[in-house]
Amino acid sequence: MRVTRRQFFKVTAAGLGASSVAALGFSTRDALAEVREFKLARSTETRNTCPYCSVSCGLIMHSIGDKAKNTESSIFHIEGDPDHPVNRGTLCPKGAGLVDFVHSPNRLKYPEYRAPGTNVWKSISWDEAFTRIARLMKDDRDKNFTEKNADGFVVNRWLTTGFLAASASSNETGYITHKVVRSTGILAFDNQARV
Numbered sequence: 001m002r003v004t005r006r007q008f009f010k011v012t013a014a015g016l017g018a019s020s021v022a023a024l025g026f027s028t029r030d031a032l033a034e035v036r037e038f039k040l041a042r043s044t045e046t047r048n049t050c051p052y053c054s055v056s057c058g059l060i061m062h063s064i065g066d067k068a069k070n071t072e073s074s075i076f077h078i079e080g081d082p083d084h085p086v087n088r089g090t091l092c093p094k095g096a097g098l099v100d101f102v103h104s105p106n107r108l109k110y111p112e113y114r115a116p117g118t119n120v121w122k123s124i125s126w127d128e129a130f131t132r133i134a135r136l137m138k139d140d141r142d143k144n145f146t147e148k149n150a151d152g153f154v155v156n157r158w159l160t161t162g163f164l165a166a167s168a169s170s171n172e173t174g175y176i177t178h179k180v181v182r183s184t185g186i187l188a189f190d191n192q193a194r195v
């Protein structure tokens, strides 16, 4: 391939980015693929579900290190899972920005509790949170569970507590969540993923 002096200056003025290389007549596809391979080499792949909306797109999360000794894992790249039947490798802009969500200093990682009458949220352990939730649910159900309605028909319902589940779960997890919640008699149940 002949590159004229004029072409050469035009291209170098535009920098040495991929588009400039393409302007010289070279294909950038292979080079970019190599860069991508290099970036993801030896990363650990973990499959997950996007937590943002009810579409529930499948993800592959790449974390640093191959679990070698003295390596602290950290997610550095997230992309759509090409084998996932919902999104087949695609992600919307929210999903494509998930790596920032993962590392956000504002991300809530532990349960918090705000006592009645205060405006202060206190971090509590998972054990504390589960014990408290279970205690409150049991007390309320014992007090308000309705076995029969006014006409004597069996209804087995519990109307004073509601349950909200999120979309970041598989179909199977959603199915089990639904079964467990319904088995308590709760009717006010919603799931972002509409399972």
Ligand code: SF4
Residues within 6 Å of the ligand: 050, 051, 052, 053, 054, 055, 056, 057, 087, 090, 091, 092, 093, 094, 095, 096
């Ligand atoms: S990638 Fe976008 S469309 Fe898919 S689940 Fe996440 S937010 Fe919803």
